[in-house]
Amino acid sequence: MRIHVHALATAAATLALMVLGSLVHGTGSSLACPDWPLCHGTVFPEMTHGVEFEHTHRLMALGVVVLVGTLLVRALRRTDRVAVRLAGLGCALVVVQATLGGLTVIFRLPPAISIAHLATSMTFLSVMVVLAVRLWPRALAPDVGVGTGFALAALLVFVQIVFGAVVRHTGAVLACAGFPLCTGEVWPDAALARLQVIHRTLGALALVVAVGVGVSAARRATTRNARIAALLPPVLAALQVTLGLAVVLTYAPLDLVTLHHLGGALLLASLVAAWALHLPTAAPAGNPLQAEVDRGVFEVASR
Secondary structure, X not given: OOHHHHHHHHHHHHHHHHHHHHHHHHOOXXXXXXXXXXXXXXOOOOOXXXXXXXXXXXXXXXXXHHHHHHHHHHHOOXXXXXXXXXXXXXXXXXXHHHHHHHHHHHOOOOHHHHHHHHHHHHHHHHHHHHHHHHHOOXXXXXXXXXXXXXXXXXXXXXXXXXXXXXXXXXXXXXXXXXXXXXXXXXXXXXXXXXXXXXXXXXXXXXXXXXXXXXXXXXXXXXXXXXXXXXHHXXXXXXXXXXHHHHHHHXXXXXXXXXXHHHXXXXXXXXXXXXXXXXXXXXXXXXXXXXXXXXXXXXXXXXX
């Protein structure tokens, strides 16, 4: 497997892990394994009563650990220092993620740790996407203006996703009945309902920004692939808002909630990829100008 395919596979495995994690929460299986890292004191528990979701999630997480660990080993053999640093950052994040997952079980699902667990997973996904694009053989002239727009859009979507985790883990998913108003009000009195209103507002803002940046980039694109990369975020943003509306109007069925979670991750990944595509590619070792660029890229990726 080529290293750029390896990085892409790690990102894809992370997306699958996120979907399974959403199912773990949605099926009420988060504490099906009351201990950690073992499940009911064994590595191979009986896969019933929610254990099939929770323990499979843990096993899949172990697979992601192996993928990112071997990716770092392979990156160390290259002369691209940014790739090595991104792979190292990915390894550090996956350790943090595993620790948060364990704390979630040990402390019986505290919302703050659950939200941090989600935020870390999205950060890890973003790093893997940047690394995959960095390693992928492609030629695209850097456009600083467009790249900055995608970076800002990705940051906004990241904040929106984390706030979505706040809504989910505080029980505010169905705090508002109806749309676009919240139970007939613009700004309700109930705290949980206000969380839902803020989430909706951020979603609408993210849609506007993603569409604006994507369409602007598509107009400047000089190749078919660049145009597709620019237009994918607006399409995913529209789909994500539609899924969010469907979740509210259908009283949050598990399948739609899971798709909404996946849609947010895909939207973030598409924006991060579009930003990374407009970054300068790796250059041979010893190029002082590229060294300066590399340091700047790593600083942005580490934030």
